[in-house]
Amino acid sequence: MNLLEYLNQNYLMLVPALWVLGFALKQTPAIPNWMIIWVLLFVSITVGSLTFGFSYEGLINGITAAGVAVLGHQMVKQALLGSGSRKK
Template identity: 65%
Template structure:
């Protein structure tokens, strides 16, 4: 499924920003793994509302942007782990 087809192109820049924030959060020992997705969702919603206004479309796109960032990271991570397991 291509989630980017549902994401407004103005939000494309938010996905790599969320990815980088997620990497930094993962390296922070005081933040539990389960909280990272919630933090990224919050950052995405606040960022979207700040730049594009607080509308239903902004909320929808914020959720999709966070989903794409988390989903993309997991795809890369799990594919790399699977490829290492085949060696």
């Protein structure tokens, strides 16, 4: 299943922007890790809706863009850490 097939091409620019924002939030001690996904989701929906219009499709694409960004980050993180990060 390729999530990018479900994401409108206009929203593709949000994915790397969300990665950068997520990295910045991760470096900010005042933001707990659990809150980062919610901030990214809010920003994605807000920016997408303001840029491409308030609609059901805009909402779904905002959610999908945030999901692709988080999933992509986790895939890279898990691939780089590999099995060395397993708890014993």
